[in-house]
Amino acid sequence: MKTILAVDDSATMREMVTFVLESAGYRVIEAEDGAQGLDRATSTSVDLVITDQNMPNMDGLTLVKSLREMRDYKSVPILLLTTESSDSMKSQGRAAGATGWLVKPFDPATLLEVVQKVLR
Amino acid sequence: MPIDLNRFIATFFDEAQEHLESIEEMAMALDSGRDDPELLNSIFRAAHSIKGGSGTFGFTQLAEATHEMETLFDGLRKGRGRADASTVRLLLDACDAFKGHLARLKAGERGVDEAMDATRAALAGYRCVGMAPPAPVAEKAPAEESFFAAVERPAAPLPAAEAYGLFEAPAAPAAPEKFGFFEPVPGVAGAAEASRARSEQSSIRVSVEKIDRIVNLVGELVIAQAMMQQSVGTLAEEHDENLSHSLATLDRNTRDLQQAVMSIRMMPMEFVFSRFPRLVYDVSTKLGKKVQLRTLGHETELDKELIELLIDPLTHVVRNAIDHGIEPPDERRAAGKPEQGTIAMRATHRGGSVIIEVTDDGRGLDRERIIAKARELGMGADESMTDEQVWTLIFEAGFSTAKEVTDVSGRGVGMDVVRRNITSLGGNVFVSSVKGEGTTITIQLPLTLAVLDGMIVCVGEEQYIVPLEFVAEAFKPGPGDIRTIVNQPSLVAVRGEQLPIVRLEDVVQLPPGAPDRPQPLCLVVEVDNRRAALLVDSLIGQQQLVVKSLDSNLHAVPGVAGATILGDGRVALILDVSAVTRTYTARGMAKAAA
Numbered sequence: 182m183k184t185i186l187a188v189d190d191s192a193t194m195r196e197m198v199t200f201v202l203e204s205a206g207y208r209v210i211e212a213e214d215g216a217q218g219l220d221r222a223t224s225t226s227v228d229l230v231i232t233d234q235n236m237p238n239m240d241g242l243t244l245v246k247s248l249r250e251m252r253d254y255k256s257v258p259i260l261l262l263t264t265e266s267s268d269s270m271k272s273q274g275r276a277a278g279a280t281g282w283l284v285k286p287f288d289p290a291t292l293l294e295v296v297q298k299v300l301r
Numbered sequence: 302m303p304i305d306l307n308r309f310i311a312t313f314f315d316e317a318q319e320h321l322e323s324i325e326e327m328a329m330a331l332d333s334g335r336d337d338p339e340l341l342n343s344i345f346r347a348a349h350s351i352k353g354g355s356g357t358f359g360f361t362q363l364a365e366a367t368h369e370m371e372t373l374f375d376g377l378r379k380g381r382g383r384a385d386a387s388t389v390r391l392l393l394d395a396c397d398a399f400k401g402h403l404a405r406l407k408a409g410e411r412g413v414d415e416a417m418d419a420t421r422a423a424l425a426g427y428r429c430v431g432m433a434p435p436a437p438v439a440e441k442a443p444a445e446e447s448f449f450a451a452v453e454r455p456a457a458p459l460p461a462a463e464a465y466g467l468f469e470a471p472a473a474p475a476a477p478e479k480f481g482f483f484e485p486v487p488g489v490a491g492a493a494e495a496s497r498a499r500s501e502q503s504s505i506r507v508s509v510e511k512i513d514r515i516v517n518l519v520g521e522l523v524i525a526q527a528m529m530q531q532s533v534g535t536l537a538e539e540h541d542e543n544l545s546h547s548l549a550t551l552d553r554n555t556r557d558l559q560q561a562v563m564s565i566r567m568m569p570m571e572f573v574f575s576r577f578p579r580l581v582y583d584v585s586t587k588l589g590k591k592v593q594l595r596t597l598g599h600e601t602e603l604d605k606e607l608i609e610l611l612i613d614p615l616t617h618v619v620r621n622a623i624d625h626g627i628e629p630p631d632e633r634r635a636a637g638k639p640e641q642g643t644i645a646m647r648a649t650h651r652g653g654s655v656i657i658e659v660t661d662d663g664r665g666l667d668r669e670r671i672i673a674k675a676r677e678l679g680m681g682a683d684e685s686m687t688d689e690q691v692w693t694l695i696f697e698a699g700f701s702t703a704k705e706v707t708d709v710s711g712r713g714v715g716m717d718v719v720r721r722n723i724t725s726l727g728g729n730v731f732v733s734s735v736k737g738e739g740t741t742i743t744i745q746l747p748l749t750l751a752v753l754d755g756m757i758v759c760v761g762e763e764q765y766i767v768p769l770e771f772v773a774e775a776f777k778p779g780p781g782d783i784r785t786i787v788n789q790p791s792l793v794a795v796r797g798e799q800l801p802i803v804r805l806e807d808v809v810q811l812p813p814g815a816p817d818r819p820q821p822l823c824l825v826v827e828v829d830n831r832r833a834a835l836l837v838d839s840l841i842g843q844q845q846l847v848v849k850s851l852d853s854n855l856h857a858v859p860g861v862a863g864a865t866i867l868g869d870g871r872v873a874l875i876l877d878v879s880a881v882t883r884t885y886t887a888r889g890m891a892k893a894a895a
Contacts, residue, residue, distance in 0.1 A: 190350060191316060191350045191353060191354060192312050192315075192316050193309055193312045193313040193316050193354045193357070194353065194357075196308075196309050196312050197309050197357070200308065200309070235346055235349050235350075237343065237346060260465075264352070264353060266466070271466070274468070275468045279468065281465060281467035281468060282465060282466055283464065283465040285353055285356070285357070286353070286356045287464055287465070288464075291464045291465060294465075295465045295467075298467070299467065
């Protein structure tokens with residue numbers, strides 16, 4: 182079973198992402214901000230990270246950069262959840278090492294589609 | 302994929318409410334002159350979070366208004382302009398509108414909320430000190446396509462190409478492995494599985510109804526256990542060591558289980574305290590006073606039910622402290638005090654009680670004025686009374702020494718209601734005060750309303766429960782101790798003090814001429830700073846009891862606070878000591894007068 186780490190400071194978003202992914206048969210672990218996400222990713226092996234951008238303690242881009250510096254996370258896909266899909270966001274995400282981005286709000290089908298695509 | 306949105310909406314409402322509360326709190330900190338970039342960031346983030354959730358659920362008005370708030374604070378955190386008192390007002394008013402709107406949404410109203418339009422316009426049109434006059438072009442809230450819409454019209458969700466994207470050109474560090482070959486390495490998945498326990502979520506949400514059902518069931522279990530103990534306990538002790546041992550284990554486990562279940566209902570005082578910064582801000586601004594609020598003991602836990610019932614009385618006490626306690630700035634300066642007054646709220650556990658103190662550093666209670674006022678009201682007060690006795694007068698109905706009635710503290714209906722509310726919860730209120738230095742109101746409450754330590758007493762054939770916290774002592778009066786005076790309730794002398802007697806048989810209306818009964822016992826009870834002697838036939842003992850409410854089945858019965866089931870399966874009524882002493886000492890007087 183693939184394990185997905187969902188990082189978001191919003192409990193609503195975490196709950197939704199978790200529900201959608203668990204319903205599709207994934208195992209989901211949650212973190213409330215970047216720092217906790219890094220912590221979880223360190224203590225657990227994760228197959229995919231989905232992270233919000235705007236969070237207290239550590240934002241999504243910093244989390245992506247920090248994960249990419251870890252040996253175990255060089256190649257693990259990381260999706261950035263964002264409310265905007267501007268070019269500057271994209272170039273920042275790419276530079277940080279994210280695998281892709283997903284615009285909020287999203288519908289469950291889109292989330293599953295992108296997750297399946299990167300986990301294939 | 303069919304998804305029931307209600308599953309997440311409740312979480313969103315809770316979360317939005319929490320964010321609004323934290324925005325309020327941070328807004329008030331803005332006004333304290335602290336120039337803290339993290340504060341601006343946090344407000345930005347909170348607005349952003351609400352916006353995100355609102356968009357998801359299709360709450361467009363909320364998404365748009367919070368978008369304006371986000372834009373404003375994005376400007377502020379980037380140094381475009383400076384927040385001042387008007388910004389605080391704007392934010393607080395906006396939070397009020399958002400809360401009202403959330404309440405409508407919760408109630409299922411999806412129509413246009415005009416208050417929200419006004420709030421959005423106010424936020425969009427607001428210019429801070431130092432902010433460039435031309436409005437920074439507000440971006441359109443990106444929350445047009447809602448989750449609702451996506452679910453309802455599965456054929457036309459967001460165009461997939463725009464909803465997400467994968468970076469085609471590999472980013473540097475992820476370069477070689479970028480294309481998604483993620484066959485789980487054997488062992489890695491195992492490791493992930495193994496560490497599952499460690500990384501489980503630390504909390505879950507459970508409905509209050511479910512918890513209350515468990516509390517009730519455990520209550521029944523406790524009763525069943527007590528009944529079993531009573532029926533076979535002695536037998537087992539004498540004849541069957543194994544059974545006796547099992548009974549003891551069952552007893553211990555039942556008790557532990559009960560405690561564990563009760564702890565689920567406990568909530569931190571944080572839930573109460575978090576309401577007060579806003580109240581203090583609003584009331585003090587209105588009265589032109591400067592007041593800072595300090596709260597201590599946020600983690601102190603209290604039964605959820607009590608938490609809810611505590612808010613009203615505490616609100617009264619705090620309003621009063623600002624209105625009557627804290628002096629206006631010039632008066633404080635003249636008295637050599639800092640212009641800004643302080644109100645401290647503090648919650649601690651002491652034994653089986655929670656103590657909540659509200660202390661102000663204001664002018665203190667005015668002994669002379671209280672005595673004069675009490676006389677005016679015909680309450681019988683004189684100079685020989687101790688301070689403590691004088692302070693107690695402020696809890697009497699109709700008492701208010703404020704020179705003029707303000708719309709903040711009202712007409713002196715406050716403190717008597719506070720005391721009545723608190724005693725009806727099985728608690729007590731005390732006041733201490735030093736002129737010129739301030740006043741402390743202390744509220745003492747039981748930890749929970751669901752279990753109670755009670756003294757089982759007997760009158761005639763029946764057993765009744767007196768909550769142990771009200772019992773001061775018990776003794777057998779001698780023949781000469783009880784005195785009957787014309788036009789007064791009977792009195793009994795307890796170490797020189799004359800206490801009014803309340804006959805429990807009158808309270809429970811035992812038929813006259815009941816069979817010969819043992820010489821009565823006196824139970825000295827103390828409630829609302831009033832002592833009385835409750836006359837009963839005998840004491841059975843102390844026991845922890847599970848409280849059953851009568852209200853759901855019967856009307857409120859005067860003098861009865863609830864019922865419980867005793868170890869032998871009999872139902873016993875729990876006395877409302879406050880009401881009993883109030884009613885029957887007065888009735889004693891009326892009876893004697895008749």
